[in-house]
Amino acid sequence: MPVKQVLMQQAFVYALDPSPAQERAFHSHAGGARFAYNWGLTRIAEALDAYRAEKAAGTAKPATKIPGHFELCKAWTAWKSSSEWTDRHTGETTHGVPWVGSNFVGTYQAALRDAAVAWKRFFDSKQGKIASRKVGRPRYKSKHRSQAKFQVHGETLRVDDAKHIVLPKTGRLHTHESTRKLGRLVRRGEVPCPPCDGQGTVPAVDGSAKACSSCKSAGRVPAARIVRGTVSQDAGGRWSIALTVERVREVRTGPSARQRAGGTIGVDWGVRELATLSTGETIDNPRHLEAGLGRLQRAQRHLSRCEKGSRRRAKAQRRVGRIHTRVRNLRQNGIAKATSHLVHHHDLIAVEGWDVQAVAQQGSAALPSKTRRNRNRALADTGIGMARWQLASKAPWYGATVLVTGKHETTGRTCSACGTATAKPLPPTHQEFSCPDCGHLADRRLNTARALATWAATHHNDAPSGGESKNDRRAAVRPSGPSVRAAGGDDAISPHPDYRDQTGTPGTQDPGVPAQRANTRAARGTPAQ
Structure with a gap:
């Protein structure tokens, strides 16, 4: 089968087993990152207020500049060394912030970014540059409402052996899962650079040659390198790390014999069955949340009886969080298996592009509140949006193509x-579809799946054969091969854009975002541009 080497980013997620001292360091880093984030929001808000005041006073060109990532990092360095800090527990006042040095400096830089x-x-949302729901004004993070998480990067962040990862300032950490696969990738050394085919130069817009930004004109790149790590704590209290790895991976440029034998398939996602296929097969909806609802209700009743601020209440909160975490993990595992099966057995997959969140908010508005609540809970329990995202992420790896209809396709x-x-x-x-013209009678879900397969067969050649597609936020995405196409006129559901080389350290790159958490056995990746 046709394959090629692609430079991409892939996330590897491992559950951590920190010691009590390391867990205290995690909380310190998470608190420092939260403080730096709120501090950065405040500095920008103050600059905006000063800028508006100057504009209101009639100043043609206000002197106040809105700080960006670079300016925030410089201001943070000056503030932590020169400000007066009063300890809220002891009341002692010191010159400079004493706790800043106990955490990794890159954690603050990433929070400021x-x-x-x-x-x-x-502001991009207010100006219409983001074609999605309006983005609200940034809000401060709270210790009690926000997830505890922080980022690290640098040479100190490395895989030590099959069961240990080394983090800056925290040291050697034990992992619940084996890191042997990632360790082998990192130790492979350098390989020819895929974007420039090992030549060190790539074609420029005007036709001339320019230096390859991936290998810095060297012609070779590491087979795998860790860009950054995002450490986070879930609702059940377990810590995990998502390592963003830039690696050279072999991907298919065309379908395999098994995929060609499977051909085109339409997939109708739903609630009664998780998915109905145009072949007549169905994927059962396990309803993990409904199965755990009794345990969850008992745990929440116990939580409501606990005194606020007590250790007993904190223990009850962790119990509720563990139930939610188990439901989420079971749902992700089932969806990962279902989407992998579809991608490996079919070369063309058609799905509907209707907005799941809009349906939950508006689709049941006329129903009684209890009925609407139950329907929305069942819809959210399916994870349809996650399933479509995983199809879009896995398709470029294995030579499959995913076609997404428009939001209002018939x-x-x-x-x-x-x-x-x-x-x-x-x-x-109505559970059956009856055609008024030909009298065809079929299950409504099976009819939709077969209609999707027919639609995909007619729109496959009309869809763009390559180049850029756009995701739900209009961010440019360049799939590595056969991938996700929007042939119905609306936005395609595509993998996330590439944030290669973006860590917490200021540089010449655009601001990035933390790596998305992914299933360890089905880690997600995005081809490098």
């Missing part, structure tokens, strides 16, 4: 036999 990005996304009310679309959508209470 996130603060600058939060304000930038807010596949849900189109007859799969004659192709006639009814005037009105089928009511939710």
Whole structure:
């Protein structure tokens, strides 16, 4: 089968087993990152207020500059060394902030970068540069409401052996899962650079040659290198680290024999069955949240009886969090297996592109509140958005193509036999589709899946064959091969854009975002541009 080497980013997630001292260091880093983030938001807000005051006073060109990532890092360095800090427990006042030096410096830089990005996304949304729901004004993070997380990077961050990872300032950490696979990748050494084919130069826009930014004109890159690590604590109290790894990976440029034999398939995601395939097969909906709802209700009743601020209440909160975490992990595991099966057995996959969140907010507005709440809970328990995202992420790796319909495509009310679309959508209470023209009668989900397969066969050649597609936030995405296409006129669901080389340290790159958490056995990646 046709393959090629691609430079991409891939996330490896490992559950950590820290000692009590290391867990205290984690909380210190998370608190420092939260403080730096709030501090950065405040500095930018103050600069915006001063800028507006100058504009209101009639100043043509206000002298106040809105700080970015670089300016925030410089201001943070000056502030931590020169400000007066009063300890809230002892009341002692010191010159300089004493606790800043106990944490890794890159953690503060990454938090300040996130603060600058939060304000930038807010203004981009107001100016219409982001084609999605409006982004609200950045809010401060709270110790009691926000997830405890922080970022680290640098040469100190490394895989020590099959069961240990070394973090800056924290030291050697034991992992619950084996890191042997990542360790072997990192120890492979250098390989030819895929973007420039080992030549050190790539074509410029005007046709001339320019230096390759991936290998810095060297022609060779590491087979795998750790860019950064995001340490976070879930609701159940377990710590994990998501390592963003830039690696050279072999990906397919075309379908395999098994995929070609599977051909085109339409997938109708739903609640009664997680997915109905155009072949007549169904993927059962395990309803993990519904299965754990009794335990969750008992745990929450116990939590409500605990006194606020007590250790007993903290223990009860962790019990509730562990139930939620188990439901989430089971849901992710089932969706990962289902999407992997589809990608490995079919070369063209068609799915509907309707907005899951909009349906939850508006689709049941006329129903009683209890019925609407139960329907929305069942819809959220399916993880349809996650399933479509995983299909889009895995398709470029294995030579498959995912076609996403427009948000208002008529596949849900189109007859799969004659192709006639009814005037009105089928009511939710109707379980069978009946065509008024040809009299075709079929299960509504199976009819939609077959209509999707027919739609994909007719739109496959009309969809763009390569180049850039756009995700739900209009961010440019360059798939590495056969991938996700939006042939219905609306946005495609595509992998996240590449944030290669972006750590907490200021540089010439654009602001990045933390790596998305991924399943360890089905880690996600994005081809490098």
